[in-house]
Amino acid sequence: MIKNFCSVICQSKNILMLITVSIYIIALYGTLSNNLFQISVILLLILLFGIFKNLFDIKYVFIWTFVFWIGVANTSFRLKQTDELLNFAPVNSEISGTIVSIPQGFTEGKPKFFFKTDKIKFNSVEKEFKSEKVLVSVNNSDEIKDKFKNLKIYNSMILKGRLSLPFKAGNPSQFDYGNYLRNHNAYAVFYANDFELLNKEQNLKEKFLQSINDYRETVIQTHSRYLPSPNLEILGGIVFGDDAISPPKEIKKSFVNSGLLHILAASGMNVAFIYAFFYFLMSIFRINFKVKVGLGMAMVIIYTLMTGLGASVVRAACMLLFVLAGKLIDRDAHSIALLSFVALLMLLYNPLWINDVGFQLSFVVTFGILVMAPAFGKFKNKIIDFFVSTVSIPIIAQLWVIPIQIFYFNNISLYSVFANIMSVPIIMILSFGGFISSLLSIIKPISDLVCKIFDSVLNPLITILINISDFWGKLPLSAIQTSHPSVCQIILYYGILLSVSVFLYKELREKYMKKTFIAFGLMLAILSFALIPVTNNNLEITAFDVGNADCFLIKTPQNEYIMIDTGKTGYNGGKSQAEIIVIKYLKDKGIKNLDSIVLTHFDNDHCGGAADLINALHIKELYVNDLKHDSTGAKKIYEAAIDNKVEIKLVKHNQEIYSKNGLKIKNLNNYDGKSDNDNSIITLLEYKNFSMLFTGDSGINGITPVLKDIPKNITVLKVPHHGAVGGINQEIAEYLSPKFSIVSTGENQFGHPSLYILELLKNSHILRTDIYNSVRFVVNSKNYNVYSYDIKSRKYRKLTLD
Numbered sequence: 001m002i003k004n005f006c007s008v009i010c011q012s013k014n015i016l017m018l019i020t021v022s023i024y025i026i027a028l029y030g031t032l033s034n035n036l037f038q039i040s041v042i043l044l045l046i047l048l049f050g051i052f053k054n055l056f057d058i059k060y061v062f063i064w065t066f067v068f069w070i071g072v073a074n075t076s077f078r079l080k081q082t083d084e085l086l087n088f089a090p091v092n093s094e095i096s097g098t099i100v101s102i103p104q105g106f107t108e109g110k111p112k113f114f115f116k117t118d119k120i121k122f123n124s125v126e127k128e129f130k131s132e133k134v135l136v137s138v139n140n141s142d143e144i145k146d147k148f149k150n151l152k153i154y155n156s157m158i159l160k161g162r163l164s165l166p167f168k169a170g171n172p173s174q175f176d177y178g179n180y181l182r183n184h185n186a187y188a189v190f191y192a193n194d195f196e197l198l199n200k201e202q203n204l205k206e207k208f209l210q211s212i213n214d215y216r217e218t219v220i221q222t223h224s225r226y227l228p229s230p231n232l233e234i235l236g237g238i239v240f241g242d243d244a245i246s247p248p249k250e251i252k253k254s255f256v257n258s259g260l261l262h263i264l265a266a267s268g269m270n271v272a273f274i275y276a277f278f279y280f281l282m283s284i285f286r287i288n289f290k291v292k293v294g295l296g297m298a299m300v301i302i303y304t305l306m307t308g309l310g311a312s313v314v315r316a317a318c319m320l321l322f323v324l325a326g327k328l329i330d331r332d333a334h335s336i337a338l339l340s341f342v343a344l345l346m347l348l349y350n351p352l353w354i355n356d357v358g359f360q361l362s363f364v365v366t367f368g369i370l371v372m373a374p375a376f377g378k379f380k381n382k383i384i385d386f387f388v389s390t391v392s393i394p395i396i397a398q399l400w401v402i403p404i405q406i407f408y409f410n411n412i413s414l415y416s417v418f419a420n421i422m423s424v425p426i427i428m429i430l431s432f433g434g435f436i437s438s439l440l441s442i443i444k445p446i447s448d449l450v451c452k453i454f455d456s457v458l459n460p461l462i463t464i465l466i467n468i469s470d471f472w473g474k475l476p477l478s479a480i481q482t483s484h485p486s487v488c489q490i491i492l493y494y495g496i497l498l499s500v501s502v503f504l505y506k507e508l509r510e511k512y513m514k515k516t517f518i519a520f521g522l523m524l525a526i527l528s529f530a531l532i533p534v535t536n537n538n539l540e541i542t543a544f545d546v547g548n549a550d551c552f553l554i555k556t557p558q559n560e561y562i563m564i565d566t567g568k569t570g571y572n573g574g575k576s577q578a579e580i581i582v583i584k585y586l587k588d589k590g591i592k593n594l595d596s597i598v599l600t601h602f603d604n605d606h607c608g609g610a611a612d613l614i615n616a617l618h619i620k621e622l623y624v625n626d627l628k629h630d631s632t633g634a635k636k637i638y639e640a641a642i643d644n645k646v647e648i649k650l651v652k653h654n655q656e657i658y659s660k661n662g663l664k665i666k667n668l669n670n671y672d673g674k675s676d677n678d679n680s681i682i683t684l685l686e687y688k689n690f691s692m693l694f695t696g697d698s699g700i701n702g703i704t705p706v707l708k709d710i711p712k713n714i715t716v717l718k719v720p721h722h723g724a725v726g727g728i729n730q731e732i733a734e735y736l737s738p739k740f741s742i743v744s745t746g747e748n749q750f751g752h753p754s755l756y757i758l759e760l761l762k763n764s765h766i767l768r769t770d771i772y773n774s775v776r777f778v779v780n781s782k783n784y785n786v787y788s789y790d791i792k793s794r795k796y797r798k799l800t801l802d
Contacts, residue, residue, distance in 0.1 A: 016337075026043065027067070032079070071351065078185075079351075084132055094160050099151060100116045111149070115135075117134055152214070154210045171774045230251045257479040260419050275320060300317050315359070395417050398416050410481055423469075429457075429461060430458060495519070499517075537781075550565035560658075563613070579616075586617065597621075600696025610622075653670045665685045666684055678701045682702065693736065699726045700727070719753065722743060723745060765786075773789040
């Protein structure tokens with residue numbers, strides 16, 4: 001049976017090419033994930049088994065082996081672990097070079113672009129290099145942003161600011177910023193606050209691409225006279241891509257909830273619509289077939305350049321160009337083989353595209369449509385055929401996109417299918433109309449008139465599109481939060497879809513009905529079992545790695561959650577640590593509720609993420625040390641708590657906040673001075689033979705008055721104030737005598753942790769988050785274990801401490 005199956009595979013060009021590109025992708029994954037040895041051994045065993053059982057022709061085994069090691073070599077060659085520039089970070093400096101990506105993010109208040117550097121200067125040091133790439137983030141002040149807003153791709157300049165290391169991914173579920181930069185061949189971040197333009201000669205390529213960008217900006221500026229916001233931004237995204245002009249946040253949120261976010265960025269769908277419209281118009285005028293195809297190919301190339309060469313547009317353009325080239329020489333292309341071939345070409349050019357979400361979505365959805373859509377057949381009646389395609393393709397696309405959407409974004413757009421079905425006709429007109437008006441705008445004497453005429457038609461259509469998005473996006477349960485799926489669950493899901501695809505085709509159904517049904521049932525049963533949430537009755541305390549800040553999550557044996565402090569707000573106007581670390585982790589685990597949050601005090605590095613948590617989750621109680629604090633952060637927290645009906649409680653001494661099944665958590669605060677730090681809420685946790693003291697930024701003056709209420713010889717001490725001098729003294733250290741001391745710290749200018757404090761605690765196991773990353777204590781009915789988060793494996797590893 002297996003031999004016959006393999007024989008069928010080897011006779012299909014589509015499947016052979018799909019297997020070949022899959023092996024190449026596996027090689028990329030193995031190299032990028034540091035699992036190359038395990039993956040190569042498994043693949044070798046499979047191929048040896050195939051040779052021994054005579055399942056594959058030996059030539060295919062050689063080809064696949066060659067492809068695998070080409071993938072390994074290509075990825076290894078392209079992938080640097082570091083660069084020269086990174087060796088100087090962090091430092092205030094000047095760097096000179098050239099902008100190599102379109103500056104974007106100005107409308108969102110976070111301007112960014114990639115910058116190819118050839119020189120760095122700081123203090124008395126000046127260093128030149130061949131070419132190193134950094135991500136530039138512009139300082140988040142209106143004055144500085146206004147100064148940078150007219151910069152263009154391939155401008156040469158001297159940038160002034162601070163060269164920094166990317167934030168490390170020291171927590172589970174945290175976005176790996178360093179890996180993101182690595183995928184773009186960059187390794188450091190430069191926070192710019194000033195620049196000086198240089199008069200540097202551009203090469204032909206730079207002049208050409210800058211002229212395209214200038215053309216895009218000119219067209220958008222002309223459209224802006226006749227299109228209000230956000231209609232202008234939506235048309236700009238559809239025609240020119242998401243790097244052209246960003247829509248307002250509320251529009252993005254609406255389109256996310258309705259499942260229409262893909263519309264805001266030029267994609268393969270737009271390529272298909274534009275070519276189809278153009279071919280239809282040429283057919284009306286009875287243009288010669290080969291002329292039509294040739295002109296259509298030119299249109300596709302022009303549009304692809306206009307959009308900035310996004311992955312989905314390049315994929316669609318390459319596929320269409322190969323198909324059309326085949327038509328010109330009277331050769332038909334095998335659709336799945338062609339898709340696989342285009343994927344292989346793109347990944348040969350840049351293997352790091354495999355990590356791009358747009359690339360993954362583009363190819364997976366296209367593959368799903370190619371596999372399932374033909375089953376619905378072609379109807380003689382063109383109206384019926386159009387209607388069936390309009391309904392079936394969005395449904396198929398949604399089915400194939402769900403796992404990737406959940407994997408990266410933790411949500412499902414419940415009404416996405418309906419919103420997409422209603423939007424397809426509008427997108428067809430907007431894509432073609434926007435493209436043609438932009439193309440005709442090259443002719444300056446008529447550019448204004450062209451945009452005025454086209455926009456009079458396009459504007460009401462864009463408004464209808466917004467109304468469709470708002471209608472579906474604001475319905476109850478429009479966006480359902482989900483937990484993070486495993487890779488095995490995703491593979492099972494796609495296996496089930498492929499089984500369903502077999503049922504759709506009469507020939508396959510008759511031939512493989514029984515075997516496919518068994519496989520379908522087996523995969524469905526395994527997936528259903530794998531989706532059952534697994535809980536435990538352990539007490540778990542997680543210290544998140546949030547740099548020189550505090551953020552702790554307590555999971556009780558009853559699977560209730562309490563948070564102590566929430567990290568700090570985002571740097572340079574970015575997202576808070578709670579949003580990029582804690583909320584992402586909670587979503588991945590399917591956690592939507594917190595029993596309570598304890599804010600030790602209102603310093604930014606302790607309360608900076610509280611408002612984001614309150615707005616994102618359901619929280620019962622919020623404990624604070626002041627009900628009328630006048631800081632901006634405190635006011636945002638009070639407002640968020642009131643808006644979300646969270647009960648705000650003022651701390652009291654010996655205030656019990658949790659007591660169930662032997663676990664007791666209470667707040668301590670007996671300080672009557674004026675120091676904000678010493679007035680921090682101190683929290684004591686006791687469970688069986690385990691105890692932990694959370695101290696915020698409290699010091700000797702805050703801890704001494706409550707020492708009598710704390711047991712001696714505690715298990716874990718959260719070292720006060722990130723290890724600053726004055727947190728504890730000899731008397732407190734000897735009284736508490738902790739077995740473990742957690743120092744929540746990172747890069748800082750204060751010298752945290754102090755060598756004096758570390759010396760006082762030398763008899764305990766000191767766990768610094770800047771060294772051990774996130775630290776977790778797991779306490780069961782008998783004992784407890786300590787874990788440290790390993791960045792490479794992205795898992796917690798048990799610590800063996802003497």
